Amino acid sequence: MHISPVCVYLLLLVNFAYSGRVMRKMKEYVHRAQHQRAKEHLLMRATSGKAHVNDIKEGVIHQPLDHFAGQSSETFPQRYFINEEHWDRPNGPVFLYIGGEAAISTYSVMAGHHVAMAEEHRALLVALEHRFYGTSINPDGLQTKKLSYLRSQNNLADLVAFHQFISQTYGLSHKNTWISFGGSYPGSLSAWFRGKFPHLIYGAVASSAPIKAKLDFSTYNKVVGESLMNEAVGGSEKCLGTVREAFAAVEAKLLGAIRRRLCTIITNASEAFKQEEEAYDRLVKLVKIYQDRAGESCLQTSFAQSVQELNDTTVKPSGVGERQWLYQTCTEFGYYQTCENASCPFSRMLTLQAQTVLCPLLFGVSQSSLASNVAFTNKYYGGDHPLTHRVLYVNGDIDPWHALSMLRNGTAKADKDRAILIGGTAHCADMSSARSGDPPTLTEARREIEMHVASWLKSATWEHL
Numbered sequence: 001m002h003i004s005p006v007c008v009y010l011l012l013l014v015n016f017a018y019s020g021r022v023m024r025k026m027k028e029y030v031h032r033a034q035h036q037r038a039k040e041h042l043l044m045r046a047t048s049g050k051a052h053v054n055d056i057k058e059g060v061i062h063q064p065l066d067h068f069a070g071q072s073s074e075t076f077p078q079r080y081f082i083n084e085e086h087w088d089r090p091n092g093p094v095f096l097y098i099g100g101e102a103a104i105s106t107y108s109v110m111a112g113h114h115v116a117m118a119e120e121h122r123a124l125l126v127a128l129e130h131r132f133y134g135t136s137i138n139p140d141g142l143q144t145k146k147l148s149y150l151r152s153q154n155n156l157a158d159l160v161a162f163h164q165f166i167s168q169t170y171g172l173s174h175k176n177t178w179i180s181f182g183g184s185y186p187g188s189l190s191a192w193f194r195g196k197f198p199h200l201i202y203g204a205v206a207s208s209a210p211i212k213a214k215l216d217f218s219t220y221n222k223v224v225g226e227s228l229m230n231e232a233v234g235g236s237e238k239c240l241g242t243v244r245e246a247f248a249a250v251e252a253k254l255l256g257a258i259r260r261r262l263c264t265i266i267t268n269a270s271e272a273f274k275q276e277e278e279a280y281d282r283l284v285k286l287v288k289i290y291q292d293r294a295g296e297s298c299l300q301t302s303f304a305q306s307v308q309e310l311n312d313t314t315v316k317p318s319g320v321g322e323r324q325w326l327y328q329t330c331t332e333f334g335y336y337q338t339c340e341n342a343s344c345p346f347s348r349m350l351t352l353q354a355q356t357v358l359c360p361l362l363f364g365v366s367q368s369s370l371a372s373n374v375a376f377t378n379k380y381y382g383g384d385h386p387l388t389h390r391v392l393y394v395n396g397d398i399d400p401w402h403a404l405s406m407l408r409n410g411t412a413k414a415d416k417d418r419a420i421l422i423g424g425t426a427h428c429a430d431m432s433s434a435r436s437g438d439p440p441t442l443t444e445a446r447r448e449i450e451m452h453v454a455s456w457l458k459s460a461t462w463e464h465l
Contacts, residue, residue: 031206063166065138065149067157069395074313078158079129082166083109088122093177093457094166094203095441097127097192100186101325103134103318111432113446114181114205117453122168123179128162131155131320140311144363147327152189155378157195163200178461179453180243183207183428184401191406192381195388203456204389205449208428210404212384213377213392215370216352221344223400228345232424233398244345263445310362310454323362329360334374337400375451392418394445396425420445 030251058081065074095118108127109115118125128138131148140146180201181323182190187209194204227233228240247440310323329335339350359365367371382388384406395402402421409419422430422445430445 010190012186025387032355047344049236055083055085056109058106061162063161063216066279067154067161073225075130076138076141079104079132079134080162081106081109081127083115083118083125085125086122087124091121091175092458093121093171093179094172095125096122096163096180097125097130098180098182098189098191099133099402100184100327101130101133102320104129113433113449114431116433117450120450121453122174124166126162126166126334128159128270129188131158132224134322135317139313139315140313142323146182147363150324150327151376152192152328152332155189156193156196159189160197160200163453167401169449175464177202177457179456180204181207181431182209183431184209187380187405187428191386191388191391191393194391195386198389202460203392203453204388204404205392205394205453207394207431208303208396208399208405209393210333210335210401210406211381211386211406213335214404215336215356215374216338217335217404218338218341218344219398219403220337221339221346221350223403225396226347227398227400228426230398240345247346255274261312279455307358307361310358326358327363327365330356330363330370330403331366331373332377334370335404390456391421392449394420394430394449396422396427396429398424399427399429401427415450420448 006244006434014460020343034182035124044090044380051174058079060077062075063078064072065076066072097104097112099108103125109125110241115125117123131137131154132141132147138146148463163178167176178201180190180193182188183203187206188211190204191206191209193292209219225240229237229245310326312323336352336355337350338344338355339346339348344350353367359367359370385405386406391406393406395405396409407419407421419432422440424439425442429442430449434443434446
């Protein structure tokens with residue numbers, strides 16, 4: 001039985017409404033799903049004699065801890081992967097896969113739509129892990145003092161140094177056209193890297209990229225609610241209504257309202273009450289299905305335990321970096337998925353206050369500073385009006401993150417086709433390798449992406465003559 005990302009989100013809301021762990025667990029789920037799809041694709045390729053893991057080069061480049069502090073000599077190890085299998089030496093293009101808030105792996109240069117395009121265009125594939133995630137971190141890197149070096153600006157500087165390192169290692173020149181790829185936060189990095197360093201990156205694909213920082217991201221749950229009504233992905237108005245009823249019942253139980261009106265419940269035989277209880281029971285069954293598939297038992301939702309887990313500074317070399325990403329939301333992006341207005345069909349316990357209180361508790365970042373931190377990010381990168389050229393923004397219309405991305409085409413000739421919105425698809429769907437069961441809208445979107453990349457490479461060739 002397949003459980004859609006929207007269903008998983010609903011299940012996680014039940015488990016984590018109080019502790020504020022929805023976003024982090026959703027990221028873990030997406031990361032695991034992408035990893036599994038890549039693994040399945042490689043197994044299929046291996047049967048045809050392609051894609052050998054042993055052909056992938058893994059290495060480390062030692063980067064300055066702070067690119068903007070000239071007096072500091074501190075460094076950290078940053079992991080990268082290289083796949084030369086498809087490369088047309090010496091002048092073939094370079095496809096850069098940008099890592100984000102999770103560890104990268106050999107799959108980053110062995111599977112995915114960017115790898116299929118690299119095979120077609122004979123490109124060198126390189127991937128760089130984001131600073132302070134995966135193994136790209138010093139043993140003391142999760143201590144609050146060291147986290148001050150975890151900023152997107154420093155990571156863009158890492159990408160510049162990595163560009164220089166690869167160019168020197170392989171003797172590259174201006175004839176080697178660089179195209180960057182990324183999805184979700186790395187999608188934003190892909191766009192920003194092209195925007196800030198256009199002399200290094202010729203074109204960029206930014207998939208599901210939330211380029212606008214937003215403190216109170218209430219629109220997230222609004223889009224999820226709309227997706228529950230989307231018939232193209234199995235939704236309906238009845239589905240949304242049932243979800244509202246179920247979460248109202250969950251919240252009532254969590255707040256103890258059931259005990260205060262015990263006699264009323266026992267004697268109440270109204271149709272409305274029966275529907276509420278039926279909706280709640282169905283949601284409980286859905287949770288059980290998810291937990292069985294994920295191999296998880298009932299999870300602790302204690303706020304105190306959540307704080308304790310996030311205060312753990314032990315470096316974990318795999319998966320999503322929860323502590324690191326929360327720090328970035330406090331200091332740069334916000335992205336807090338709240339449910340305080342009437343359009344939200346879920347628990348009203350998902351408040352901005354409940355989520356942002358972690359910033360001072362864990363990192364000493366005051367709640368009063370969060371708005372200015374978000375404002376600085378938008379001013380520095382341009383928010384949803386970025387000064388980017390030759391960047392392709394790709395989004396799915398049932399992906400809540402598309403609300404913070406670029407959805408409009410530009411007026412200039414070079415950017416008149418810069419946005420692709422895919423009907424009926426979710427987060428970063430276009431980045432996966434093509435499969436027989438893909439919806440036609442996704443297949444067509446991949447064709448459009450391929451056309452843009454091919455056009456960029458062609459125009460770059462003419463410019464380099």
